[in-house]
Ligand code: SF4
């Protein structure tokens with residue numbers, strides 16, 4: 001992967017003292033920069049409210065959406081806007097971003113604190129603060145549902161979220177955030193969902209619980225994309241692929257968002273910092289609070305740098321996170337983890353044929369056929385993927401993790417989901433009648449596993 005020039009170096013004494021970016025010899029000192037993408041959630045990008053050369057302070061709103069599903073963004077530093085241009089985004093595309101050079105001060109807007117806010121005040125604060133759930137949906141929009149909400153579920157089974165946010169002093173704030181979500185959604189109760197093996201968190205939460213709130217221990221970890229499944233497991237109410245937990249009368253939130261809700265509503269601070277777990281091949285792995293827009297490279301340097309040459313950087317966990325093409329991408333509102341893998345840890349094996357072991361089927365939490373769907377996705381037959389309910393996939397990554405043939409099941413499934421969302425259709429005449437499913441045990445080459453090149457993907461069209 002492409003690393004910045006100094007990626008292989010560990011932190012210098014000067015960096016440790018100043019926590020600034022490397023200063024090349026003979027040049028003016030580089031000031032700390034943040035790159036804040038105008039799109040950080042599932043929805044529309046916002047429009048910049050500032051221009052190049054404007055000065056901004058911490059917490060100042062610098063981007064606002066025009067439609068109802070856009071999320072405001074705020075400056076995480078005090079300084080000067082030096083550019084508004086496309087920059088690499090951690091979800092692997094370029095997005096328009098506001099680049100701010102910090103002046104090194106902590107000047108900020110006046111944060112307005114609040115006590116016992118009403119439902120309307122909470123909703124206003126959440127809209128202003130630009131809070132996003134870890135699955136990318138704006139918290140404010142989730143709360144605007146017309147469905148009757150009975151319960152707020154706080155998912156504390158997502159390992160990255162828990163390790164980053166559930167530190168001692170944050171637990172009380174998280175519970176306060178849950179209470180605010182209950183008020184905002186008119187829910188009469190809340191349940192904190194904890195993995196049964198995480199006894200420490202369960203007891204820390206239990207000791208601080210208020211009325212109408214209980215802890216429920218579960219056997220599995222629910223990733224942010226598994227909110228519908230979590231809602232179903234808790235209520236036994238089925239939710240359609242296009243539905244939301246509100247269909248089962250619940251709101252699902254996370255420690256990350258509950259903490260942000262508490263800060264926004266009671267302390268008046270918008271979402272400008274996130275707590276991160278920095279782990280893997282790092283000199284000093286740690287949990288730290290980072291300004292949104294800080295590059296992964298700077299975060300790693302502030303943890304002592306890489307402990308050797310990195311092989312891969314992953315955002316938000318190794319199972320279903322996103323591998324980065326460079327460490328120059330910036331931390332966004334939904335970043336909870338940065339993991340550096342060494343070259344030997346990175347999977348380089350060649351993908352083999354499916355041996356029909358069905359391990360992927362056994363582990364799939366939504367009971368679909370991952371290997372079969374991935375096979376269709378591999379040859380561009382997205383209509384078949386649709387018939388096999390590819391849109392029900394919650395992208396947990398387990399089917400790729402357990403596959404003995406190292407098949408890229410998750411990547412292929414994501415590809416098919418994206419293609420279907422974009423209305424991809426294969427013209428009849430370009431479909432491949434020779435493609436068939438079946439046993440791989442004979443010696444004949446099977447069309448099912450033909451390489452992607454030249455197969456219908458290129459012959460398809462968008463409606
Ligand atoms: S990633 Fe694989 S195992 Fe997980 S839900 Fe999707 S198909 Fe099932």
Ligand code: SF4
Pocket residue numbers: 353354355356357358359360361370371372399402403404405406407409
């Ligand atoms: S895709 Fe992998 S895990 Fe699934 S049946 Fe084939 S070999 Fe087994």
